[in-house]
Amino acid sequence: MGNYDLLIQNGRVLDADTDFDQISDLAISNGRIERIDPAINPALADDLIDATGQWVIPGMIDTHVHVSNAAGLGRIRGLGLQMVAASGATTVIDLGGSMDALRAGIVARGSGVNVGSLGYLKPGETVPEGRLSADSILEIVGEALDVGSLGIKLWGGYYPFTPEETSRFIAAANQLVGYVAYHVGTTETGSRLDGLREVPSLLGRTGKVHLAHINAYCRGSILPVEEEILEALQIVESLRQQVVSEVHLARPNFTLGKCDENGNVLADVVGNCLRLRNYDPTDNGIRAALRDGYASTVEETSTGLVLVSGERGVELFDAGNTDLPMSFPVNSAESAFQLTAAKDSEGEFIIDAVGSDAGALPRNVNIEQSMRLVIFGALEPLELVQKLSLNPAKMIGLESKGRLTEGLDADITIIDPDLGKASYGFVGGELIMIRGRVVGRGGTILTTPRGERAMEATGLPFETIDITKAMMYSGRG
Ligand SMILES: [Zn+2]
Numbered sequence: 084m085g086n087y088d089l090l091i092q093n094g095r096v097l098d099a100d101t102d103f104d105q106i107s108d109l110a111i112s113n114g115r116i117e118r119i120d121p122a123i124n125p126a127l128a129d130d131l132i133d134a135t136g137q138w139v140i141p142g143m144i145d146t147h148v149h150v151s152n153a154a155g156l157g158r159i160r161g162l163g164l165q166m167v168a169a170s171g172a173t174t175v176i177d178l179g180g181s182m183d184a185l186r187a188g189i190v191a192r193g194s195g196v197n198v199g200s201l202g203y204l205k206p207g208e209t210v211p212e213g214r215l216s217a218d219s220i221l222e223i224v225g226e227a228l229d230v231g232s233l234g235i236k237l238w239g240g241y242y243p244f245t246p247e248e249t250s251r252f253i254a255a256a257n258q259l260v261g262y263v264a265y266h267v268g269t270t271e272t273g274s275r276l277d278g279l280r281e282v283p284s285l286l287g288r289t290g291k292v293h294l295a296h297i298n299a300y301c302r303g304s305i306l307p308v309e310e311e312i313l314e315a316l317q318i319v320e321s322l323r324q325q326v327v328s329e330v331h332l333a334r335p336n337f338t339l340g341k342c343d344e345n346g347n348v349l350a351d352v353v354g355n356c357l358r359l360r361n362y363d364p365t366d367n368g369i370r371a372a373l374r375d376g377y378a379s380t381v382e383e384t385s386t387g388l389v390l391v392s393g394e395r396g397v398e399l400f401d402a403g404n405t406d407l408p409m410s411f412p413v414n415s416a417e418s419a420f421q422l423t424a425a426k427d428s429e430g431e432f433i434i435d436a437v438g439s440d441a442g443a444l445p446r447n448v449n450i451e452q453s454m455r456l457v458i459f460g461a462l463e464p465l466e467l468v469q470k471l472s473l474n475p476a477k478m479i480g481l482e483s484k485g486r487l488t489e490g491l492d493a494d495i496t497i498i499d500p501d502l503g504k505a506s507y508g509f510v511g512g513e514l515i516m517i518r519g520r521v522v523g524r525g526g527t528i529l530t531t532p533r534g535e536r537a538m539e540a541t542g543l544p545f546e547t548i549d550i551t552k553a554m555m556y557s558g559r560g
Contacts, residue, residue: 087128088112088512094134094497098141098487099469109139111493114511118489134497137506140468141485142173142494144475145449147264147295147329147438151180151188151200160184161192163443166387168194168521170439170447171505173494174475174484174529177442178264178295179203179236185528186541195508195515195523197494197546199479199530201236201264202227204244204252215248217255224255231534231541233479233550234261240274240299240352241266241339250285253292260550261531262479264293267300273351275304276311279318286325291555293478294319294328296440299336301418304355312421320433327478327554329438330422332452333414335390337444340380340400340409342366356411366405373397379410381445388445408444419452423470424461432466435474435554450496454503472496477559479529480552 087110096107096119108123109116125131150163167175174197177185185200206212210223227235234256237249244252246269256263267278269285279300286292297319301311319328338352346366348354354364360377362368372378373396380396380403381388390410391399400407425433441447449471456462462470476485483492493512496505508516508523515523528545530538538545551557 086112087117087123089130089132090123090125090128091132091134091139091495091497092125094137094139096139096487097464097468099465099473100486101488102465103487104465109487109495111509111512114493114513116487116489116491116493119487132497132507136500138464138498138500139487140496140498141472141476141487142508142510143171143450143471143496143505144174144479144481144485145172145439146176146293146436146475146478147178147331147440148172148175148442149179149440149444150175150177150198150442151184161188162383162387164188164194164196164198164526165192165521166447167442168196168508168516168523169519171450171496171498171508171516172196172447173496173508173510173515174198174481175442176201176233176479178440179238182230182232182537186543189526189528189543193524193526194521195510195513195526197510197527197529199233199262199528199548200231201234201262202230202232203236203238205238205242214245217251220248220251221255221258224252224259224261228259228261228531228533229537231528231530231537231545233529233531233548234263237263237265239266239268239278241350243268243270245270246281246285250287250290253285253290257289257291260556262293262550262553263291264295266295268351273355274299275302275355276300276314277305279315282318282326283322286322291325293555294326296331296438297328297434298330298414298418298422301422302355302359302413302415304359308415308417312418316422316425316433320427323427324558325555328434329436330419330434331414331438331440332419332423333439333441333446333448334412334416335379335410335446336413337408337410337440337446340369340405340407342369342405353409356413359413369400369405369409370397372411373400377411380407381410388443390445420456420461423456431559432470432474435478437470438475450498450505451503454498454500458503477554480548480550480554480557482552
């Protein structure tokens with residue numbers, strides 16, 4: 084019997100909160116970081132991990148994933164929970180899910196990661212069709228909190244509300260101290276720069292919101308890409324006291340191909356992608372784009388989802404009656420790079436975090452792509468930790484995560500800098516992933532005090548968090 088449950092030896096320990104960057108040992112006991120010291124006696128530890136040549140960072144927190152199949156992405160329950168753990172994540176926020184699907188996913192294929200969920204708002208499914216009164220909006224947000232969600236996700240690019248309803252949903256979430264994430268777009272705008280331009284008027288002077296994937300609004304639909312990037316940064320910077328935000332670094336986007344009975348695509352995003360390359364925004368436009376390899380859909384294999392185009396893609400599209408995930412290589416590297424690296428006059432990042440918008444989609448590339456930005460010189464190693472761990476923890480209000488400090492949760496990701504990938508993941512001191520192989524099971528649901536009763540009824544582990552500490556409410560401090 085030693086003093087420590089686990090000793091991670093000789094790694095480059097990186098903590099953005101304290102600007103610590105040193106070769107050191109890190110000892111874990113009872114799920115917490117017990118000691119960080121360059122020379123801890125290995126005889127005091129029950130278990131050893133040699134991290135020589137590797138980076139030891141606070142567990143990667145992905146504030147934008149999709150793991151509960153709410154949008155029909157992936158039929159195997161919990162597949163996304165496996166995929167995020169394989170990529171090095173230790174905590175994720177399911178941006179638009181259902182608690183029932185999430186619970187089923189954790190039971191079926193939980194990977195040990197912590198998961199918070201935002202209830203998604205879809206007319207006819209989670210909210211009534213037709214115009215919504217202020218009272219019913221408040222009730223809908225309250226119900227999301229009661230079932231255990233951290234708050235709500237407004238999916239403007241897919242299920243837009245009027246500007247007034249959108250504004251009221253945000254205000255209701257703020258009033259009830261729920262988390263609220265917004266994929267921009269209302270009935271008056273789209274999932275583009277115009278949707279972002281509308282945000283100040285939706286928030287007024289006091290509204291607070293998490294703006295999802297800023298890069299997705301800088302694809303050159305309205306202005307040249309470089310002008311869209313500059314304007315997007317100006318908008319986000321001007322809302323610094325009211326918004327938190329992330330970008331993702333993947334080339335492919337993901338959206339839904341569903342068409343109406345006349346063959347017109349329903350999702351604004353799909354229409355934009357098709358028009359960008361002069362395809363018709365119809366089922367035939369999608370078929371042509373699949374054949375040309377510009378569009379892809381996904382197919383489930385035993386190891387996860389993979390992208391498929393060509394004739395096989397068309398076959399799947401037809402077999403699925405157009406209602407399938409679609410992907411287009413439309414995310415500009417320029418916008419991902421510039422939005423990630425941009426800083427304000429104080430030297431602070433304008434966009435807070437890197438979030439994958441992946442999960443059950445084959446693009447969980449936060450660590451891989453951020454490591455490329457480090458090699459390229461766009462991010463310093465401690466800035467990578469800020470973008471992947473510290474700021475995401477602050478965004479959610481997780482004071483015991485995102486930092487490597489004695490006494491805090493032993494959620495840790497180890498990165499192999501030569502491979503540019505995560506090599507180990509630990510949650511609460513337990514190994515959940517080793518070199519891409521997921522060994523974790525189950526998972527802890529993050530909830531608010533209002534969700535505790537529902538969580539107790541599930542029998543699954545949960546942790547109650549205080550959303551007043553989330554960055555959108557507490558400030559950047
Ligand atoms: Zn998303």
